Amino acid sequence: MNILISNTSGEPIYAQIVSQIRQMILQGELVSGTPLPSIRLLAKELQISVITTKRAYEELEREGLINSIVGKGSFVSGADQEFIREQRLRIMENKMKEIIDESKMLGIDFAEFSEMLKLLYEEETE
Known part of the structure; x- marks a missing residue:
């Protein structure tokens, strides 16, 4: 492994x-x-x-x-892959909520937040 x-x-x-x-x-x-x-x-x-x-x-x-x-x-495990994916999505959503709360506390609006997310996403996929 x-x-x-x-x-x-x-x-x-x-x-x-x-x-x-x-x-x-x-x-x-x-x-x-x-x-x-x-x-x-x-x-x-x-x-x-x-x-x-x-x-x-x-x-x-x-x-x-x-x-x-x-x-x-x-x-x-023999667990259903869709079930596992749903679990991971739930965890991801919770993390995203934390980040959204933090951005609101910093006064970052949606446009700036989405631009930051887009840049980071593109950076990670290169």
């Missing part, structure tokens, strides 16, 4: 793992039933704490993206 960890990122390591595995599942790189590396193996490969890896797997399990079976390991 190709997971890249950035120690300079402001994002916690467990969240980086969750984000990358989530993306692999949503993009179909990891399909239902695919076994994930054991918590210990992934921790060793990434040279991080087992506790950090365990936290990432627990978060993925809470989101319904993976299932863990004692003695067998963790596997990509």
Whole structure:
């Protein structure tokens, strides 16, 4: 499994793992039933704490993206991809509401806000 960890990122390591595995599942790189590396193996490969890896797997399990079976390991869930997408959209909407609230507090109007969003979006897709 190709997971890249950035120690300079402001994002916690467990969240980086969750984000990358989530993306692999949503993009179909990891399909239902695919076994994930054991918590210990992934921790060793990434040279991080087992506790950090365990936290990432627990978060993925809470989101319904993976299932863990004692003695067998963790596997990509058989959850409906549309259900998973809806969950992610809900999370995204909540983050967007926070950003909208912040922009209103700063006195940024919709035109300026949408221009900022457009520039950032285009910058990320290049």
